[in-house]
């Protein structure tokens with residue numbers, strides 16, 4: 001009998017990001033611009049039935065709202081309890097335990113975990129040479145004959161985007177009966193382009209989106225996926241019934257209808273502040289990576305990400321440290337908030353980078 005816990009799963013630990021309260025939290029890419037007014041109205045209109053009754057089995061009102069907003073047929077849409085739920089369900093739907101999930105690293109840390117949770121084998125393919133160079137050829141991702149290829153575009157945590165032609169080349173190489181190609185578009189709302197329409201007419205492409213970032217709904221846990229109808233159906237079966245609560249579904253429908261045009265306004269502001277943050281960092285002689293997302297990855301050259309993160313926290317600002325990123329070194333990831341939060345971050349960063357490491361240590365600001 002297999003021992004408990006099963007060996008491929010035993011080394012996994014609980015997800016443990018630093019969630020201690022802080023004045024300005026730029027660490028997790030959720031909305032710094034408040035909540036969508038339509039979402040707040042939906043929550044405030046809660047009835048007793050919203051609490052006592054089950055939600056719709058497969059959130060059909062939400063599927064329709066997605067279909068309407070993006071102009072795609074409803075049979076090409078499924079939904080989930082956050083997009084994490086859809087990644088998990090798609091992995092499970094794509095292959096049997098023991099089969100492979102291939103992905104280009106560095107990328108979203110949950111991918112390896114979802115692969116292992118489902119008894120699948122993670123194949124990390126380095127996407128950056130030591131010089132920070134090119135993304136892997138499609139063949140490198142297909143080489144382990146995976147059941148599913150995962151790509152994050154724009155990529156978390158680097159913020160950059162695979163060139164369109166490279167994704168297309170991967171789809172062509174994968175072929176109509178090859179692995180499922182899962183494109184995680186959690187940050188596509190902030191990007192210049194996406195593959196959502198391509199997913200409808202493709203045979204194998206599944207695009208996964210979240211309402212946790214541009215729609216400001218991380219607390220309500222709603223995600224959706226668009227792809228070929230037969231793929232979407234299998235992912236929905238794998239996901240199971242009753243995954244989106246009644247209140248979350250109503251709130252998500254309001255946010256997707258977006259009568260206030262809240263989302264496009266937020267996206268413009270993020271794009272404007274992102275450009276300004278990049279420019280301010282470059283003006284200081286730093287080399288942030290280009291970003292198509294609502295965050296910026298900043299390589300730290302001589303400083304450690306733990307030290308800089310702790311010193312920023314002591315100044316009331318949380319960022320996410322990414323130590324030892326392949327081809328880049330120690331980095332911090334900064335979510336793009338409103339102008340005054342970016343100003344506060346820059347001021348704090350100046351203080352931290354001016355002080356030598358020894359001074360921070362003496363002040364107890366070192367990790």
Ligand SMILES: *Cc1c(COP(=O)(O)O)cnc(C)c1O
Pocket residue numbers: 029081082083084085108152156184186209210211212213218221222223
């Ligand atoms: C934030 C994020 C998600 C979203 O997860 P939810 O479960 O929808 O909150 C998915 N993928 C990536 C790469 C992310 O950064």
